[in-house]
Amino acid sequence: MKERGDGDSYIRRVHEDTQRYTHEMLEENRKLRLLAATLESQRRGAAETLAAASIKLQRIDVIEAELDRLRNDSARLEQIADEAVAKLRQRDREADDLARQLQEAEAESQRHLEEFASFEQQNANLANLYVASFRLHSTLDRDEVPAAIQEIAINLIGSEELAVYEGESLQTLRPLAWFGVDPASVLLASPVRERLERALASGQAWVADAPSPDSITACVPLTVAGRAAGAIVVMRLLEQKRSIEPIDHELFDLLATHAATALYCANLHAEATNACGAIAVEAR
Amino acid sequence: MMERMILQKFSYELITAHDGAEAVDKAIAEKPDLILMDVVMPRMDGFEACRRLNQEPATSAIPVIMVTTRGEAKNVETGFELGCSEYVTKPINTLELITKVRSYLGET
Numbered sequence: 001m002k003e004r005g006d007g008d009s010y011i012r013r014v015h016e017d018t019q020r021y022t023h024e025m026l027e028e029n030r031k032l033r034l035l036a037a038t039l040e041s042q043r044r045g046a047a048e049t050l051a052a053a054s055i056k057l058q059r060i061d062v063i064e065a066e067l068d069r070l071r072n073d074s075a076r077l078e079q080i081a082d083e084a085v086a087k088l089r090q091r092d093r094e095a096d097d098l099a100r101q102l103q104e105a106e107a108e109s110q111r112h113l114e115e116f117a118s119f120e121q122q123n124a125n126l127a128n129l130y131v132a133s134f135r136l137h138s139t140l141d142r143d144e145v146p147a148a149i150q151e152i153a154i155n156l157i158g159s160e161e162l163a164v165y166e167g168e169s170l171q172t173l174r175p176l177a178w179f180g181v182d183p184a185s186v187l188l189a190s191p192v193r194e195r196l197e198r199a200l201a202s203g204q205a206w207v208a209d210a211p212s213p214d215s216i217t218a219c220v221p222l223t224v225a226g227r228a229a230g231a232i233v234v235m236r237l238l239e240q241k242r243s244i245e246p247i248d249h250e251l252f253d254l255l256a257t258h259a260a261t262a263l264y265c266a267n268l269h270a271e272a273t274n275a276c277g278a279i280a281v282e283a284r
Numbered sequence: 285m286m287e288r289m290i291l292q293k294f295s296y297e298l299i300t301a302h303d304g305a306e307a308v309d310k311a312i313a314e315k316p317d318l319i320l321m322d323v324v325m326p327r328m329d330g331f332e333a334c335r336r337l338n339q340e341p342a343t344s345a346i347p348v349i350m351v352t353t354r355g356e357a358k359n360v361e362t363g364f365e366l367g368c369s370e371y372v373t374k375p376i377n378t379l380e381l382i383t384k385v386r387s388y389l390g391e392t
Contacts, residue, residue, distance in 0.1 A: 124378035131289040154353065155286035158375030238353060240373050 125247045128156050132254055136262040140269040145262045146177030149232060149255065153179070157251055158241035159217060159234045166230040166263070170197045173231060176263075186233050195219040200228045205252040210244060211237040217244070220252050222260030229260050287320055287351060290378055291385065304328025308336045311343045318388050319343075321368070323352040323359070331366050338367030347388045351376070 135148045146164050153159045161180035167173035170193060175183035186192055195206045199219040203226065206219045217237055222230035232255055237244075288300055299314050301307035303326045311319055319337065323330040330350055337343040347369040352359060360371050370384050386392045 121379055124382065127290055127293045127378050130293060131286060134289060135286070151286055155374055155376050160353065238374060241375060 125250065128247060129250060129254055132156055132251055133258050136255075136258045137265075139262075140266050142263070142266040142270050145259070145266050148262070149259050150177070150179050152251065152255065153232075153234060157234065157248055158238040159236065160238065161235035163233050163235075164230065164259075165233070168228050169200060176230065181233075181235050186235065189216070192216050192219065192233060196231055196233065200231060203228065203256075205249075205256050207244060207249055207252055211241055218252050220256050220259075222263065223256055224260045224264045229264060232259065286376060287322075287381065290376065290381065291320070294382055294385075296385070302326070304330060304333035307333050308340070308343075311337055311346065312340055315342060316346060318385060319346055319348045320372075320385070321348055321350050323350055323354075323363075331362055334363065334368050335366040349384060349388065 132152045135151060136145065139145060139148065149164055150162070153162045163178040163181055163183035163186050164176045165173040165183065165187075166176045170187075173187065173196075178186075187196075195216065196219045199206045199221045203221055203223050205221065208215070208217050211217065213236060216233065216235055218232075218234040220232040220234070221228050222232065234252075288298055291298055299310055299316060301310050304321075305328045307319070307321065307325070308328070321330045321333060325333070328336075330352070334348050334350065337346065337348060344367070348367065349370040349372055350363045350368045351372050351374065352363075353374045363371060369388065372381055372384065383392070
């Protein structure tokens, strides 16, 4: 009984051990399968990661290639930009030069315009003087010379009030011709007398600084060979004559000598004509 | 007289008349490019001559520059009403006269 009991116990024990072992083996197997599944999962994940990394690496290669291309492009563009900036600076310098040249040309043009205007004015003044001189010497008629003086006074000086006198001094002056004024009254005015006396003594014309509506404008001595032979007194100027210009002074100076010479020549011519007439009468 | 001498100095070909009536006749006959007319003239004054020139088909297009000693507004207005194109007052400013003449002759 004991042996049988021992056998049963042994069998039971073996059975139990086997059961336990089996159980442990199953447990171990389950763990191993789990591990295997985990590893498989990890392998798959690693493979996917590897694949993704590979794709990324390819992309990186593409990007790096693109980057290289862009770097090259950038370098080329920088070079172009540098060249453009250099050209732009060159253009700026050229534009500055052109602007300066234009400014100089404009200044030069302005200077030429002013010179041209000045020459035109001088030409006009010379024409006036020529015309006045020509008019005075265009006649030997004693009555025509005062008319020429009047024309010059009206047309070139701008006065319709003047008197022409003959004589060497204030005391001996006698009216030769007059327009718009009474020659005797003119000589009574003390400002006229003073200025006329001074003009006759000095041989220099006196000319007012500016036109005055109620006073004397000029006292012009008529001189031949440095000697007083008469005078012209110019009273008021025409209303529209606003100022006395340098050309007026030149006209007065011209009258001082050329009017006197014209009168002198006209007198000589009249005397010569009379003398010739007398000789002709005597010869008959 | 003075205007004639000045313009001659600037090499213009001139025809002169001694009064307004002669000026009208000569203008019709000669048809000048420009007429320079004194206001004060014997027989026919400048205004009347200007009016007749303006009425005459042969001369109505010829510009007339009036030369006057008096530059009053009334005078100027009358001149323009009668057909004058421009005014020059005495004393003659040669440069002004020449500039106006050149302008009407199309030289500027």
